[in-house]
Amino acid sequence: MRFDLVDLKLLIAVAEAHSITAGAERAHLALASASARIKGLEQTFGVELFKRGRRGVVLTAAGESLLDHARIIIANVEIMQGDLATFASGLRANVQLLANTVGLAEHLPQALAAFLREHPDINVDVEERESTDIAEAVASGRADLGFAAEHALPDTLERFAFGEDRLILVAGRRGPFAGRRQVDFAETAGQDFIGLTQGTALNVHIGKHAARLGIRQHVRARLRDFDAICQMVAAGVGIAIVPEAAARRCARLMPIGLIALRDAWASRRLVICARSFKALPRPAKLLVDHLRRAAS
Incomplete structure (x- = not known):
């Protein structure tokens, strides 16, 4: 040829x-x-x-x-050229990791910090994407690794479980959802929301399900940080949908109620994915091994 x-x-x-x-x-x-x-x-x-x-x-x-x-x-x-360029500049290697909003905010920072301390000669480029975009980028070779919701991945991608992610409704102690333990997302129609900034992966995910139900969310404020969102909820400005881990952390310090969403899409299995773990460059394999240990 x-x-x-x-x-x-x-x-x-x-x-x-x-x-x-x-x-x-x-x-x-x-x-x-x-x-x-x-x-x-x-x-x-x-x-x-x-x-x-x-x-x-x-x-x-x-x-x-x-x-x-x-x-x-x-x-x-391009990855090969980039790796060799980092050698030439005195650095050893670079790993590309795409992560959804929840992974980037709640699960990865501590694990990545430990990895970077152990490997000062390896850099990790982390970029936030929606899980479906992560699947496409990893499948096409545009990224080494992905941290995504498993339901968005094709069968062709290899993966291992990192954790569970459950989205829940956060509401003030007083209001229409006070005392509730569970709700359907459809019940939030017409309520004031505190949301994530436009373009964040989780905001896109929630927006898609709102559109399918014909819900037009009235967003009073958009913030990037889950703690700031929960502070707004505690002040009575509106309700919000956030990861359970973030909500429970904030509930220890703020007067907010945590309400489970009965919708199936609110529960997601989070995984680390790659086209082939065996075919990854050595620095990416080291990161995979570290994340496997962190998951266990």
Whole structure:
């Protein structure tokens, strides 16, 4: 087989632009050269990769398959270049970890702090994403590891359990939910909410379920920190949905009531996931081993 990284980058660019002309521009190639490279790829694999039409090009099934492989290959090359660059700068390694809101706020800080103390030559880049986005990024090779809700992961990803995450309703000691032990999320319709800032993974997760029930949440304030949210609830400004671990911690210091949500989506199994734990670079494997011990 005769093809190179330029061919794969061109394939990705053309697929994303739905145009060989635009793809060639993105790949910094002349149109004639780009067309020849696409034809060369098709001849190499013996399949048609694109359907040509008046409005541009569309990937065939074979093209979709090659696109998935191309993205993984390019991502791995970029990771390799990044790792070698850190060696050149005097650092040893870098691990990419994507985590949902709950993992980032409640579960990972202590475990990561211990890992970084033990391994001063390894850096960990942690980025917050929604669990479905984490699954896609890990599956495509754009991230080494993910900390996500298991229900969002495809069967192709390897994983191990880290803990349980239960979302609960937090309310003031006085109000419509005073004395309640359990509620359905639908019962919160029309209530004032204290929510997370826009774009946070948990905010997106809750918003999706509100939309499915036709609930339009009236959000009085948006905050990034669970403790600050619970302080607002304690002051009687509104109700909130937060992780149980954060709610119980805050309840020891604040006059708030904790009410279980009966909805199935409120209980989630949290896992560490990867495309293949065995195939991870050594620094990522060290982090996986550390997180396994922390989970147990």
